[in-house]
Amino acid sequence: MSKESTGAAAGRLSVFKTYKLYVGGKFPRSESGRVYEVTDSKGQWLANAPQSSRKDARDAVVAARKAFGGWSGTTAYNRGQVLYRVAEMLEGRREQFVREVAEAEGLSKSRAAAVVDATVDRWVWYAGWTDKIAQVIGGANPVAGPYFNLSSPEPTGVVAVLAPQESSFLGLISVLAPVIATGNTAVVIASERSPLPALSLGEVLATSDVPGGVVNVLSGRTAEIAAPLAAHQDVNAIDLAGADEALAKELEIAAADNLKRVLRPQPVDFAATPGIDRMTAFLETKTVWHPTGSLGASGSAY
Amino acid sequence: MTSAFEYAPAPESRSVVDIAPSYGLFIDGEFTDAADGKVFKTVSPSTEEVLSEVARAGAEDVDRAVAAARRAFTSWSALPGSERAKYLFRIARIVQERSRELAVLETLDNGKPIKETRDADLPLVAAHFFYYAGWADKLGHAGFGADPKPLGVAGQVIPWNFPLLMLAWKIAPALAAGNTVVLKPAETTPLSALFFADICRQAGLPKGVVNILPGYGDAGAALVAHPGVNKVAFTGSTAVGKEIARTVAGTDKKVTLELGGKGANIVFDDAPIDQAVEGIVTGIFFNQGQVCCAGSRLLVQESIHDELLDSLKRRLSTLRLGDPLDKNTDIGAINSAEQLARISALADQGEAEGAERWSPACELPSAGYWFAPTLFTNVTQAHTVARDEIFGPVLSVLTFRTPDEAVAKANNTQYGLSAGIWTEKGSRILAVASRLRAGVVWSNTFNKFDPTSPFGGYKESGFGREGGRHGLEAYLDV
Numbered sequence A: 001m002s003k004e005s006t007g008a009a010a011g012r013l014s015v016f017k018t019y020k021l022y023v024g025g026k027f028p029r030s031e032s033g034r035v036y037e038v039t040d041s042k043g044q045w046l047a048n049a050p051q052s053s054r055k056d057a058r059d060a061v062v063a064a065r066k067a068f069g070g071w072s073g074t075t076a077y078n079r080g081q082v083l084y085r086v087a088e089m090l091e092g093r094r095e096q097f098v099r100e101v102a103e104a105e106g107l108s109k110s111r112a113a114a115v116v117d118a119t120v121d122r123w124v125w126y127a128g129w130t131d132k133i134a135q136v137i138g139g140a141n142p143v144a145g146p147y148f149n150l151s152s153p154e155p156t157g158v159v160a161v162l163a164p165q166e167s168s169f170l171g172l173i174s175v176l177a178p179v180i181a182t183g184n185t186a187v188v189i190a191s192e193r194s195p196l197p198a199l200s201l202g203e204v205l206a207t208s209d210v211p212g213g214v215v216n217v218l219s220g221r222t223a224e225i226a227a228p229l230a231a232h233q234d235v236n237a238i239d240l241a242g243a244d245e246a247l248a249k250e251l252e253i254a255a256a257d258n259l260k261r262v263l264r265p266q267p268v269d270f271a272a273t274p275g276i277d278r279m280t281a282f283l284e285t286k287t288v289w290h291p292t293g294s295l296g297a298s299g300s301a302y
Numbered sequence B: 001m002t003s004a005f006e007y008a009p010a011p012e013s014r015s016v017v018d019i020a021p022s023y024g025l026f027i028d029g030e031f032t033d034a035a036d037g038k039v040f041k042t043v044s045p046s047t048e049e050v051l052s053e054v055a056r057a058g059a060e061d062v063d064r065a066v067a068a069a070r071r072a073f074t075s076w077s078a079l080p081g082s083e084r085a086k087y088l089f090r091i092a093r094i095v096q097e098r099s100r101e102l103a104v105l106e107t108l109d110n111g112k113p114i115k116e117t118r119d120a121d122l123p124l125v126a127a128h129f130f131y132y133a134g135w136a137d138k139l140g141h142a143g144f145g146a147d148p149k150p151l152g153v154a155g156q157v158i159p160w161n162f163p164l165l166m167l168a169w170k171i172a173p174a175l176a177a178g179n180t181v182v183l184k185p186a187e188t189t190p191l192s193a194l195f196f197a198d199i200c201r202q203a204g205l206p207k208g209v210v211n212i213l214p215g216y217g218d219a220g221a222a223l224v225a226h227p228g229v230n231k232v233a234f235t236g237s238t239a240v241g242k243e244i245a246r247t248v249a250g251t252d253k254k255v256t257l258e259l260g261g262k263g264a265n266i267v268f269d270d271a272p273i274d275q276a277v278e279g280i281v282t283g284i285f286f287n288q289g290q291v292c293c294a295g296s297r298l299l300v301q302e303s304i305h306d307e308l309l310d311s312l313k314r315r316l317s318t319l320r321l322g323d324p325l326d327k328n329t330d331i332g333a334i335n336s337a338e339q340l341a342r343i344s345a346l347a348d349q350g351e352a353e354g355a356e357r358w359s360p361a362c363e364l365p366s367a368g369y370w371f372a373p374t375l376f377t378n379v380t381q382a383h384t385v386a387r388d389e390i391f392g393p394v395l396s397v398l399t400f401r402t403p404d405e406a407v408a409k410a411n412n413t414q415y416g417l418s419a420g421i422w423t424e425k426g427s428r429i430l431a432v433a434s435r436l437r438a439g440v441v442w443s444n445t446f447n448k449f450d451p452t453s454p455f456g457g458y459k460e461s462g463f464g465r466e467g468g469r470h471g472l473e474a475y476l477d478v
Helices: A054-073 A076-092 A096-104 A109-127 A132-138 A170-181 A196-208 A222-231 A245-258 B059-078 B081-097 B098-111 B115-133 B163-176 B192-205 B217-227 B238-247 B273-289 B304-318 B337-352 B404-412 B426-435
Strands: A035-039 A045-050 A138-140 A149-153 A158-162 A186-187 A215-218 A238-241 A261-263 A283-291 B025-027 B031-034 B039-043 B050-056 B153-157 B181-186 B209-210 B233-234 B254-258 B266-269 B296-303 B356-358 B374-377 B393-398 B418-422 B440-443
Touching: A045 A196, A054 A149, A054 A186, A054 A215, A076 A096, A076 A109, A076 A170, A076 B115, A096 A109, A096 A196, A109 A158, A109 A170, A109 B081, A132 A149, A138 A222, A138 B115, A149 B238, A158 A170, A158 A222, A158 B273, A170 A196, A170 B254, A186 A222, A186 B254, A196 A215, A196 B098, A222 A238, A222 B304, A245 A261, A245 B238, A245 B404, A261 B181, A283 B426, B025 B059, B025 B192, B050 B192, B059 B181, B059 B209, B059 B217, B081 B163, B081 B192, B098 B115, B098 B192, B115 B163, B115 B273, B153 B217, B163 B181, B163 B233, B181 B217, B192 B209, B192 B374, B217 B233, B217 B238, B233 B238, B233 B296, B238 B374, B266 B273, B266 B404, B273 B418, B296 B404, B304 B374, B304 B393, B337 B356, B337 B374, B337 B393, B393 B404, B404 B426, B418 B426, B426 B440
Parallel strands: A158 A186, A158 A238, A186 A215, A238 A261, A283 B440, B153 B181, B153 B233, B181 B209, B233 B254, B266 B296, B266 B418, B296 B393, B374 B393, B418 B440
Antiparallel strands: A035 A045, A138 A149, A149 A283, B025 B031, B025 B209, B039 B050, B356 B374
């Protein structure tokens, strides 16, 4: 909370918000009962955020797995509508996010506003991709035989996402939106130092027609939460954007146990228009051979 | 059952291939001994005859080969794509010209029937080079940016089940994209890769662009871990795939892995039984079942179980097992004593766990490595033969009642490489295919391959795709 929102000078004591996790469409505290202090860039206390445990991570995976069948089975058009709805809800809470981003990243109000606007626009960009990506990267293959052979992208499954540490909101959305746009479900670890925008995003998703469990947001110590996710046998992929070099290597080794798809950390300019790489990193290609029959000498082979 | 037809022997002549008594490593355009002078023998699995003695690569040889590939990369990647294309077209043509020789060689070194090397392996090898040759000067149109760049040196490790075909799957896209390669063939099947080195010579390929290092797992591990390698491509077991994934962790090496499978072949009650039986046989007995995408789990709708099994057993009784060079042979030799032991152990375990074992009356040759086609019925999902990849001519039969149950059982595996669907109902094909978690799905057919068709797995069957436009991505910096 910033000084004005603590509200003493206004003659009214403001109501603080207890920031909670977002798991399976609900807002639990950490099962561990732990919290940690979140401060602004100048060290002023903002809130106590839940400090998630291994158990919270596992619960989030269960929720994400449960949601995968439904979310991956929706039509691409429907997913686009739902993502667009998220952008609408974000726009409606613009002031709140501007304040949270400004406090988290030490930005001026106008700089923070620009970041939030870019974030909303990024959601819209990905909302538009849901029903186009299959046409861009899939297609029919001209095999030498009487078969219709079609390759289509399919979501990999449950994706663990280590959100970028510095860009607490634009960075978060830039790694999360491509994961769910294509039908994956996600367990996101918020920026360790600046988790509040991510936790507030949970409130947006809960009111945006995104089914519970599609996105699960955890806050706490990135290394502590990421380790059980990287080793989890029911997680299919991991985005290491928020890991430093040493942690990334450790997690990639753990991820090899069930051959998770791994997106290594790389320098990203979150202000630039993204390519499709963050989507294709978490897509499988399924190729189906359908017999077409062929005309025999009598013309009646099919 | 007595065979309806007796066939006279029809052996393909060995005289088309001239196997030298010894071979070296192929590094920087020259055949050379291993630095430590080590060699190993390669045998014909159908007779245990020693075919040749081959230099065995070690870490020092990996160093030399990677350095050669690194030197060659500068000029090879700078060649106009149209020139690289012409080299690949030349290779494709020479493979076609020498295809009978290579088919016989492959059958000798691998043990698979000549019918398969002649009609499947070799035509696909040539087609693969032909296909990727055409991409070399069209990379800007492949959807990976206007001017996509190669990665550098590709370290490639291939298995023994389709030695020359796996080489083609690895080398053709790598060279088309402008990379240079160091390839390690499997220790039981080094010969076709060494003959390929000679094809590179005939094609005038610049030295160092392709380097071939016959050897064992230690050479493969050294290649994967080598700091001069930018890209790792591996086809083989899931266990080794995981080890490779750990090795490259924390580096910027790009990796593609084609690993194991436990493919479900699903037969619905409306399927054309005779066609399905042929598909089941192709699915699990092609190449003695030593195929990562084999249809090793047969899921039969309960109502047709007895009828289908009767037909299947009748069909299996007509398969001819024996001399792989005989043109009538359906089932050849298992590739090695080690693999035969693994298959035997898993089949014995299936029996010990209570599944019912059946094989047709089938005389096995006295020399060589042989395993009769085998069925297990009364198999549940908990049985080892339903869970573990056997990589041999062993089919586990399970049943289901509803399409939902079929899908659930098909997906109940750590693997996700292939699946088959047999039904006359088009909507059922589409619905089931879309719910199977597998990279390749064959409807009313099985084990079809094509250079334009992306191949690769979900889950622990690996990642990345080989073949088609998708296969280029693995060799481009995107």
